[in-house]
Structures are given as C-alpha cells and as structure tokens.
Amino acid sequence: xxxxxxxxxxxxxxxxxxxxxxxxxxxxxxxxxxxxxxxxxxxxxxxxxxxxxxxxxxxxxxxxxxxxxxxxxxxxxxxxxxxxxxxxxxxxxxxxxxxxxxxxxxxxxxxxxxxxxxxxxxxxxxxxxxxxxxxxxxxxxxxxxxxxxxxxxxxxxxxxxxxxxxxxxxxxxxxxxxxxxxxxxxxxxxxxxxxxxxxxxxxxxxxxxxxxxxxxxxxxxxxxxxxxxxxxxxxxxxxxxxxxxxxxxxxxxxxxxxxxxxxxxxxxxxxxxxxxxxxxxxxxxxxxxxxxxxxxxxxxxxxxxxxxxxxxxxxxxxxxxxxxxxxxxxxxxxxxx
Amino acid sequence: xxxxxxxxxxxxxxxxxxxxxxxxxxxxxxxxxxxxxxxxxxxxxxxxxxxxxxxxxxxxxxxxxxxxxxxxxxxxxxxxxxxxxxxxxxxxxxxxxxxxxxxxxxxxxxxxxxxxxxxxxxxxxxxxxxxxxxxxxxxxxxxxxxxxxxxxxxxxxxxxxxxxxxxxxxxxxxxxxxxxxxxxxxxxxxxxxxxxxxxxxxxxxxxxxxxxxxxxxxxxxxxxxxxxxxxxxxxxxxxxxxxxxxxxxxxxxxxxxxxxxxxxxxxxxxxxxxxxxxxxxxxxxxxxxxxxxxxxxxxxxxxxxxxxxxxxxxxxxxxxxxxxxxxxxxxxxxxxxxxxxxxxxxx
Numbered sequence: 082x083x084x085x086x087x088x089x090x091x092x093x094x095x096x097x098x099x100x101x102x103x104x105x106x107x108x109x110x111x112x113x114x115x116x117x118x119x120x121x122x123x124x125x126x127x128x129x130x131x132x133x134x135x136x137x138x139x140x141x142x143x144x145x146x147x148x149x150x151x152x153x154x155x156x157x158x159x160x161x162x163x164x165x166x167x168x169x170x171x172x173x174x175x176x177x178x179x180x181x182x183x184x185x186x187x188x189x190x191x192x193x194x195x196x197x198x199x200x201x202x203x204x205x206x207x208x209x210x211x212x213x214x215x216x217x218x219x220x221x222x223x224x225x226x227x228x229x230x231x232x233x234x235x236x237x238x239x240x241x242x243x244x245x246x247x248x249x250x251x252x253x254x255x256x257x258x259x260x261x262x263x264x265x266x267x268x269x270x271x272x273x274x275x276x277x278x279x280x281x282x283x284x285x286x287x288x289x290x291x292x293x294x295x296x297x298x299x300x301x302x303x304x305x306x307x308x309x310x311x312x313x314x315x316x317x318x319x320x321x322x323x324x325x326x327x328x329x330x331x332x333x334x335x336x337x338x339x340x341x342x343x344x345x346x347x348x349x350x351x352x353x354x355x356x357x358x359x360x361x362x363x364x365x366x367x368x369x370x371x372x373x374x375x376x377x378x379x380x381x382x383x384x385x386x387x388x389x390x391x392x393x394x395x396x397x398x399x400x401x402x403x404x405x406x407x408x409x410x411x412x413x414x415x416x417x418x
Numbered sequence: 419x420x421x422x423x424x425x426x427x428x429x430x431x432x433x434x435x436x437x438x439x440x441x442x443x444x445x446x447x448x449x450x451x452x453x454x455x456x457x458x459x460x461x462x463x464x465x466x467x468x469x470x471x472x473x474x475x476x477x478x479x480x481x482x483x484x485x486x487x488x489x490x491x492x493x494x495x496x497x498x499x500x501x502x503x504x505x506x507x508x509x510x511x512x513x514x515x516x517x518x519x520x521x522x523x524x525x526x527x528x529x530x531x532x533x534x535x536x537x538x539x540x541x542x543x544x545x546x547x548x549x550x551x552x553x554x555x556x557x558x559x560x561x562x563x564x565x566x567x568x569x570x571x572x573x574x575x576x577x578x579x580x581x582x583x584x585x586x587x588x589x590x591x592x593x594x595x596x597x598x599x600x601x602x603x604x605x606x607x608x609x610x611x612x613x614x615x616x617x618x619x620x621x622x623x624x625x626x627x628x629x630x631x632x633x634x635x636x637x638x639x640x641x642x643x644x645x646x647x648x649x650x651x652x653x654x655x656x657x658x659x660x661x662x663x664x665x666x667x668x669x670x671x672x673x674x675x676x677x678x679x680x681x682x683x684x685x686x687x688x689x690x691x692x693x694x695x696x697x698x699x700x701x702x703x704x705x706x707x708x709x710x711x712x713x714x715x716x717x718x719x720x721x722x723x724x725x726x727x728x729x730x731x732x733x734x735x736x737x738x739x740x741x742x743x744x745x746x747x748x749x750x751x752x753x754x755x756x757x758x759x760x761x762x763x764x765x
Contacts, residue, residue, distance in 0.1 A: 173583070227763050234758065234762065245747060256740065408570055
C-alpha cells in the first residue's frame with residue numbers, strides 16, 4: 082500500500098510534528114472545556130495546588146485524568162490496530178471491526194450485572210477473556226474456506242459478532258433497568274468522569290504489551306513478507322503470531338475496561354502513520370502509538386464543544402472520523418498488505 | 419392437481435404465477451399469522467380468553483378488556499407483523515438484486531440511514547411538523563443513504579463485495595449519527611431511545627398502524643407484480659436484456675421499493691436487525707426461488723419473526739420490556755455466521 086521505506090526527512094519531520102501535536106493535544110485537553118481556563122492557571126494547579134480554587138480542583142481531578150487516559154487508550158488501540166493489520170494482512174482490521182471491543186464490553190457488563198464483580202483488576206481480566214474469545218471466533222471464521230484469510234470474510238464475521246454482543250449487552254442492561262447513560266457509556270465509550278484509579282489497575286498490562294510490541298517490529302517486518310518466506314528465513318511464525326495475538330488482546334481488552342467501546346482508532350491511525358514512516362514496523366509501532374494518543378486527545382477536546390453543555394460520547398466522535406476512512410479503504414480496494 | 423396457478427389480466431401487463439405447493443404454504447402461513455394476532459392479543463400479563471379477544475375485535479364483546487385489547491395489545495401486534503413484513507420483503511428484493519445471500523437492508527446500511535433521518539426529524543423538527551411525516555423523512559433518509567452507498571461502491575460497476583464493505587462503513591457512521599442525536603436531544607426518554615438503538619415496537623399505537631399499513635399494502639403487492647422481472651434477471655443480465663427486459667430500469671424500481679419498505683419499517687419500529695436477512699432464507703427453503711411466492715412467503719415469515727420476538731420480549735421478563743431487535747439479533751447473527759461458513763469458498 083505504501084512504500085516500505087519513506088525518506089529519512091519525512092520520518093524525522095513526521096516524528097517532530099507528532100511530538101508537537103502530542104504536547105498541543107495534552108495541553109488543550111487540560112485547558113479547554115466547559116470551564117475555560119488559562120494556561121497559567123493550569124500550571125499553577127500543578128505547581129502550587131490550592132484546593133480552595135475550583136479551577137485547580139478541576140484540573141487535577143477531571144482534566145488531567147482525562148488527558149492521561151485518552152493518551153494511553155489512544156496509544157493502545159492504535160498499536161493493537163497496527164498489529165492486527167499485520168497479522169491478518171487486512172487493511173480493514175482493527176479492534177472494533179473484529180468485534181473485540183463488543184466482546185470485551187459484553188463480558189464486562191455480564192460480570193458487573195450478573196455476578197456483581199466490582200474489582201477493577203478482575204474486570205480487566207474478564208475484558209481480556211471477552212476480547213480473546215471474539216478475536217479467536219472472528220479469526221477462525223475469517224480463515225475458513227479455500228482462499229484462507231480474506232478481508233471480506235473477516236469484516237463480515239466481525240460485523241456479525243459485534244451485532245450479537247451489542248444486542249446481548251443491551252438486553253442485559255435493559256433487564257437490569259440501567260439508564261440510557263450507562264448503556265451509552267459501554268456501547269459508545271466515554272472518557273469523561275473517569276478517574277486515574279480506573280487506569281492504574283490496567284496500566285501494567287498496557288505497559289507490558291506496549292513494550293513487547295516495540296520489540297516485535299523486526300519479526301513483524303519478516304512476517305508480512307509472507308508465511309513461507311518468514312519460515313524459510315528461520316522464523317517461528319506460529320510463535321510470532323501467538324505473541325501478537327496476546328499483545329492485541331491485552332491492549333484492546335484493557336482499553337475497553339477503562340473507557341468502553343471506542344472504535345476506529347485502531348483502523349485509522351496505522352494508515353496515517355504508514356504515510357509518514359512507511360510499512361517498517363520498527364518505526365510504525367511507536368509512531369502509531371503516539372499518533373493514536375494525539376488523535377484521541379483531539380477527538381476528546383472536540384467532543385466537549387460540539388453540543389455544549391453536554392458532551393458527544395467519544396466513541397461517536399471516533400466513528401464519525403473512522404467510518405468515512407473505512408469506506409475510503411474499502412473503495413480503494415482491500416488488497417492484502 | 420395443476421402445478422401452477424396463474425393470475426393474468428387481459429393484455430398480460432400483469433402476470434403472477436404461483437406454484438400450487440407454494441400457495442398451500444402461503445395459506446398455511448396466513449392462518450398462522452391470524453392465529454398470531456389472536457394469540458398475541460390474548461396472551462400477556464393478564465391472559466384474556468381468545469374468544470373475548472375475537473368478540474372485542476368485532477365489537478360485540480362485553481367491553482371488559484377493550485382497553486387492553488384495543489389500545490395496548492392489538493396495535494402492537496399489528497405493527498410487529500407489518501414491520502416484519504416490510505423488512506423481510508426489503509431483504510428479499512436486495513438478495514435477489516445483489517445476488518448475494520448475505521445482503522439485507524441492515525447490513526447494507528439502508529436502515530441506518532432511515533434511523534438517522536427519523537431521529538433527526540424528531541430532534542430537529544419536533545413540534546413544528548406533524549409526526550405523521552416521520553415515515554416520509556425516514557424513507558427520504560434511506561433513499562439518500564442508499565444512493566450514497568451505491569455511488570461510493572461504484573468503480574467500473576458495483577461489485578457485491580465492495581457494496582457490502584462500503585455499506586458496513588456507512589452503517590457505522592449512521593449508528594454514530596443516531597447515538598449523537600439521541601445524546602443531543604432532550605426529547606428521547608430511555609424507552610423511546612431503545613427503539614432507535616436496537617429496534618422495538620414498544621408502545622405502538624393505532625397511529626403507527628395507520629402510518630405503516632397503507633405503504634405496505636401498496637408496495638408489497640406491487641413487488642409481487644414486478645416479480646416476474648426479477649425471475650427473468652436470475653438468468654443473467656444478457657439473457658434478460660435479450661428477452662426484451664429493461665434490466666436496469668426494473669432493477670432500480672425494485673431497489674427503490676425495497677428502500678421505501680425499509681424506511682417505513684424503521685420509522686415505526688427502528689432497525690430491528692437481521693429480519694431482512696433471515697426471512698427470505700427461510701422462505702427460499704419453503705418455496706424455492708420463484709420470486710413472486712418468495713416475496714409473499716418472506717413477508718409472512720418476517721411478520722411472524724418480529725411478532726414472536728416482540729411477544730417473548732414483553733412477556734418473558736415482565737414487567738420489563740425487552741426490545742424485539744435484541745432477540746432477532748440473537749437469532750440472526752449466528753445465522754449470518756452460518757451463512758458466512760456456508761459461502762466460505764465464494765468470499
């Protein structure tokens with residue numbers, strides 16, 4: 082799709098731009114919102130915290146957690162998407178198209194409603210199970226038949242699995258007489274009102290999976306040349322694929338556990354990143370991670386302003402960005418990458 | 419016994435052929451639907467004897483249960499049947515035209531367009547325009563979105579795979595749009611919102627029946643009359659053109675009717691998923707491929723599907739009312755996966 086090695090200038094420019102955007106996104110996430118505040122006030126809140134000032138409280142208890150969660154979740158989803166696109170050689174692959182988000186949400190909702198699980202650590206593991214089950218079902222359905230893994234089969238299987246889990250989730254939430262807000266939270270995702278306490282239990286998994294993914298670049302570069310070539314070069318392709326699967330499940334599952342189903346980040350970001358750094362996964366993975374954080378930060382800031390005083394669920398924002406992108410790739414032709 | 423029964427007018431401009439076997443299936447299903455109306459009205463939280471139901475419908479009863487029957491249950495049952503029929507016929511047309519067993523108005527994104535338009539109508543025009551225009555808004559929305567999908571899928575012709583993929587992308591945008599409107603609008607109580615999130619005939623009134631009945635009563639017979647065109651198209655575009663059929667024009671007309679049916683169904687019951695997918699498949703198992711009887715049988719099967727889903731939804735967890743769309747998706751999604759498995763070598 083993109084040439085394997087982009088020019089060095091492009092890579093350097095891309096990384097510089099990205100870092101600037103990350104800083105910009107993080108600052109705007111803290112400064113902009115229903116209570117506008119100056120950059121100086123925000124700095125004051127960090128340096129000389131005064132709990133009698135409303136602005137300071139807002140910065141530390143609302144804006145900061147939000148920015149941090151958006152960064153980590155955006156990065157995780159983007160890396161998960163990049164790995165999935167390599168693993169399935171399908172440019173349309175991402176945690177949401179695979180039904181992984183919907184599966185994890187369904188299991189979490191079951192655990193909370195039916196088994197009254199409330200420990201965040203347990204919920205995280207339940208999210209991993211849900212994510213893994215969806216991933217395995219969709220991957221096996223997608224690889225049946227004489228042509229093996231084709232993009233259309235994966236997308237269709239993912240769509241059906243998503244429809245199934247979403248309707249089950251709704252059914253359980255209706256039975257439990259929860260309000261529309263709760264339903265929206267899990268189905269459309271949200272990063273407002275989340276505290277850092279919710280991120281901390283999943284952070285170790287995100288970190289481990291993130292670091293693992295950084296070291297997998299070389300192996301993935303070899304894998305995407307084709308199974309036969311990779312095996313011929315002495316790679317244990319089954320091991321590499323399993324490792325990728327584990328990393329994907331950890332990243333996507335822990336993201337869902339914190340923010341609910343936020344789609345399309347994992348689809349869009351790797352494609353944009355490829356335009357800057359080419360298809361070299363040693364660079365693509367870190368670049369996608371930062372780009373994912375940037376995209377979710379800005380999507381979240383925009384979501385606060387569209388229908389003030391209420392907020393657009395972040396999953397709606399990302400779907401509005403990602404849906405057209407999906408159509409664009411589908412039109413361009415889903416050749417194997 | 420004759421193999422076929424043919425209905426023709428003098429100059430053959432209308433010609434419908436039913437196989438005798440199919441006709442028996444249709445009659446059986448028709449009686450099943452009648453039974454459903456009576457059973458659905460009589461069973462519920464308070465069980466009303468069927469005889470009283472019939473008496474109340476004919477307005478000769480004691481009037482004791484008239485409120486429950488006339489105001490609560492009967493319109494709901496009728497709406498369920500009509501919505502199911504509309505969705506099923508819409509799906510049957512799409513599967514016939516796209517020649518893809520996985521096609522249905524919800525997967526292609528048509529119902530998504532209708533949902534957005536209907537929700538936008540309520541949110542943006544609430545109070546200023548009569549609510550009876552909502553089906554029109556939904557139909558227009560479905561039309562616009564279908565045209566967009568068709569154009570986006572066009573690239574030296576429309577391949578079924580590209581159409582489905584583009585449809586999935588557009589569906590995602592549309593469902594985000596629907597959620598957006600629901601969050602933004604103060605007009606939706608949670609109960610009504612579920613109609614748009616998963617499809618439900620909860621709280622249907624006679625007004626709803628009068629909105630959907632005329633459209634289905636006109637469009638479905640029209641589709642049956644046009645059925646012979648689609649039978650001809652099964653031989654392929656070249657053969658059909660060679661035999662004098664205006665293939666593209668007929669196809670466009672049938673597609674438009676499919677969109678109208680999907681739009682009106684969604685405006686009343688929301689996007690009740692997978693009915694348009696399953697019903698034509700069951701119908702094909704019963705009566706085979708001739709499109710005329712296929713449409714009629716699909717309509718009846720679709721009616722019964724939505725009726726049963728809604729009936730379970732309102733009785734199984736009483737006093738809670740589970741949206742019918744949850745049950746149809748629970749059955750429909752695994753069925754879709756089965757179809758995917760069956761067609762695994764063609765995709």
